[in-house]
Amino acid sequence: MTYYRFILRWIFCLVISIFFFQLSFSQTQKKKDLENKKQELQKEIEYKNKLLAEVKKNKNRSMIELAILNNKIARQQELIATIGRELEMIEGDISETQHNIRLKETELKILKDDYARIIFASYKNRDSYSRLMFLFASSDFGQAYQRIKYLQYYSEARKKQASLIEDNQRQLQTKKQELETKKEQQSKSLGEKEKETGKLSVQKKDKEVVLTDLQSKEKDIRADIKKKKEQAEKLRKAIEKVIDDQIKKSNPSSKGDTKELKKIILTPEEKELSDNFESNKGKLPWPLSEGVITESFGTHDHPDLPGIKVSNNGINIGTNKGANVRAVFNGTVVAVASVGGLEGKVIIIKHGEYLSVYSNIEEAFVKSGEKIKTKQSVGKVLTDDKSATELHFEIWKGQAMLNPESWIVK
Secondary structure (H helix, E strand, O other): OHHHHHHHHHHHHHHHHHHHHHHHHHHHHHHHHHHHHHHHHHHHHHHHHHHHHHHOOOOOOOHHHHHHHHHHHHHHHHHHHHHHHHHHHHHHHHHHHHHHHHHHHHHHHHHHHHHHHHHHHHHHOOOHHHHHHHHHOOOOHHHHHHHHHHHHHHHHHHHHHHHHHHHHHHHHHHHHHHHHHHHHHHHHHHHHHHHHHHHHHHHHHHHHHHHHHHHOOHHHHHHHHHHHHHHHHHHHHHHHHHHHHHHHHHOHHHOOOOOOOOOOOOOHHHHHHHHHHHHOOOOEOOOOOOOEEEEOOEEEEOOOOOOOEEEEOOEEEEOOOOOEEEOOOOEEEEEEEEOOOOOOEEEEEEEOOEEEEEEEEEEEOOOOOOEEOOOOEEEEEOEOOOOOEEEEEEEEEOOEEEOHHHOEOO
């Protein structure tokens, strides 16, 4: 009976071990994901600090500085939330480990009690004479055989029970060490969270200083927004002219009537390229290897300056000085030009029916008609007199402007 009880206990322990192993594996993966997220956010924040340092070289506060600060604060808040989730997980681990220790202590007590009973039974039958009497007292050969097997099982159960106790003692000690390690992790994460919260407080104060300065220059800001709107209109017209030229080129028989023919006639190769571009929506690489979106697509209220509306036919991406611009997809350069009233050059790349537009380019590395590969460097971003390095990026389908944020990878 004791042997079968031992087997049942052994199976129970095995099932519990498998359950906790699977749970531990899942928790380990979640912790790894959180740690990766934390490192990614810290890297982003460090990069934004670098951008801010470049922008601050100019004593005049700028909208791009405010945009980078807003982005940095958002990432800082996300980092604090990530550390918070990590802390919750550690606290859960501590609670679970404490529960496991209690279970192991209970299990160890049961194993020791069982072992004591086995030892006591062995003591009662400790000499060879008692064992022989136990066998000779059998009513027949079959019962004698069963009693022999019983004595063997008893001996085996004793050995295995002793082994189980040793294993449990080792596991208990390991769990206690794990608990101490997790408490250390908890203390470290708490300190980290406090440190990052302090940084957030400093960043918000920096933002207040920039906002106060910008609010005192509302007239200049409105004049700058008006100037950008005029530049955007000139760029839009230049892009539409390129589209008209592509429509005429794709269908010479149209006699220049582009009003009736509203899209470019594509060759089979261009149609395949266009379909491939479309199928990569949300997966296109950024036009810069590093950057921060400083102004989003469309017309909207400024998030921090009441009464001021901003409008954008694409997105603006702040980056580091001297950064190279990359093509977001395979295609053909259809224009490298200067547009009156705009600083720098404009590069337009055709991807079948789609166009990607890169403006505020200081130096172009490509020429019109050149075939381009995804992520190929096509130019260098211009740094303006306010020490801001900002790429303007647009995506068009035919004659329709699209939101680039929906197309590039998140």
